[in-house]
Amino acid sequence: MANYYNIDDILTEEEFVPVVFHKSANGVIIDPSSETNSVEQGAKVELPLWLAQELYLRQAVSISVPACFNQKTRLEIQADAACVDLKSRSPFFYEFGCKIVPLVGDKTVEVLLLSAFKIRYKEILTKAYTAAYTATSQFLTLLTKEETNLYEAAQSSMAAFKKWRMGGPRLQRASVLGRKRKPIE
Amino acid sequence: MQEEGLEVLTARTADHYGALIHHLSLIRNKRCLMAYVYNRADIIRDLAWKVGLLHELPREIQEKFSDSEEQYFKDHSKSLKSYMSQLSLNVNVDMVPPKDPYIKVRVLEDLGSGIILSDKSANFARHSMHFLKRTDAEQYIARGLMEELTS
Numbered sequence: 001m002a003n004y005y006n007i008d009d010i011l012t013e014e015e016f017v018p019v020v021f022h023k024s025a026n027g028v029i030i031d032p033s034s035e036t037n038s039v040e041q042g043a044k045v046e047l048p049l050w051l052a053q054e055l056y057l058r059q060a061v062s063i064s065v066p067a068c069f070n071q072k073t074r075l076e077i078q079a080d081a082a083c084v085d086l087k088s089r090s091p092f093f094y095e096f097g098c099k100i101v102p103l104v105g106d107k108t109v110e111v112l113l114l115s116a117f118k119i120r121y122k123e124i125l126t127k128a129y130t131a132a133y134t135a136t137s138q139f140l141t142l143l144t145k146e147e148t149n150l151y152e153a154a155q156s157s158m159a160a161f162k163k164w165r166m167g168g169p170r171l172q173r174a175s176v177l178g179r180k181r182k183p184i185e
Numbered sequence: 186m187q188e189e190g191l192e193v194l195t196a197r198t199a200d201h202y203g204a205l206i207h208h209l210s211l212i213r214n215k216r217c218l219m220a221y222v223y224n225r226a227d228i229i230r231d232l233a234w235k236v237g238l239l240h241e242l243p244r245e246i247q248e249k250f251s252d253s254e255e256q257y258f259k260d261h262s263k264s265l266k267s268y269m270s271q272l273s274l275n276v277n278v279d280m281v282p283p284k285d286p287y288i289k290v291r292v293l294e295d296l297g298s299g300i301i302l303s304d305k306s307a308n309f310a311r312h313s314m315h316f317l318k319r320t321d322a323e324q325y326i327a328r329g330l331m332e333e334l335t336s
Binding site: 005007023024025026050053055059123 | 198200202206207209211213216217219220223224301
C-alpha cells in the first residue's frame with residue numbers, strides 16, 4: 001500500500017511496453033491510427049505498463065521486452081556504463097526494469113540492470129563528494145530519478161557535515177517555504 | 186447452475202475486454218487523483234508543523250489552498266495545539282538544547298509594534314536587531330521574518 005500514493009511509482013507505471021493482444025477488445029481506442037475503435041487479435045500495440053500488467057494477469061496479452069532495454073542500450077552499457085544517458089531512455093530505468101522482470105520471460109534484464117547500477121553508483125558517490133559545479137552539471141543530466149535521489153542525499157549529507165563542523169546558524173527558515181511561488185493575479 | 190457459470194466464463198467476448206480496459210482506466214485515474222490529494226495533504230501537514238500552528242501563511246501559499254484544504258490545515262493545527270497543551274510541552278521547537286537561552290536576531294520584515302513576547306514587549310521595525318529568548322525567536326525565524334546573527 002505504500003506504493004499506491006507514491007508519485008514515482010505512478011510515473012514508473014506510465015512507461016510504454018510493446019504488447020501483442022491475444023483476445024480482441026471492442027469499444028476502445030488504443031491504436032490511434034486504426035479506423036474502427038477496436039483492437040484485433042494479434043495486434044501489436046504500445047500500452048502503458050499499468051494496463052499491460054493487468055491484462056497480462058487476465059491472460060489477454062503477452063508482453064515483450066520494452067525498447068529501452070534493447071540491444072543498442074546493452075552494448076552501450078557494456079562499453080561504458082557511467083556515460084550512458086539513461087534519462088533519455090526512461091527516467092525510471094531501474095524501477096521499470098524491476099517491474100518488467102516477472103512479466104517478460106527474459107533473464108538477462110536483471111543482470112544488465114545490476115551491472116549498470118554497480119558501475120554508475122560508484123561514479124555517483126565520487127562525484128557527489130568532490131563537487132566541482134561545472135563538470136557535474138553535465139553528468140547530472142544522465143542520471144535516472146533514483147540515481148538523482150542518491151546524489152542529492154549524498155550532497156545534502158556533505159553540506160550538513162560541513163555545517164556541523166563549521167557551525168552555521170542553527171535556526172533557519174523552514175525549507176517547506178523555500179520555493180518561490182507566483183501569486184495568482 | 187455450475188454449467189451456466191462455466192459457460193459465462195468461457196463466453197468472454199471482445200466487449201468484455203473493452204469494458205475491462207475502460208474499468209482499468211477509471212481505476213488508474215482514481216489512483217492518480219488520490220495520490221495528488223494525498224501528497225498535497227502531506228505538504229499541508231508539513232507546513233502546519235514547521236511554520237507555526239494557526240499563524241498566517243504567506244499569501245502565495247494561502248491563496249492556493251482549496252476550501253477543504255484550509256479546513257484541514259486549521260483542524261490539524263488545532264489538534265496539534267490541544268495535544269501540546271494537554272502535555273504542557275511544546276514539541277514544536279528545536280530539539281537540540283542550546284548553549285545560550287538568548288539569541289541575537291535581525292528583523293527582516295515589518296511586523297508592527299507592541300508584539301508581546303514571553304518576557305517583554307518589543308517593537309519590530311525592519312532591520313532592527315533584538316536580543317530575544319530562543320523559543321520566541323524560533324517561530325519568527327521559521328517563517329522567514331527574522332534571521333539569526335552569528336557574529
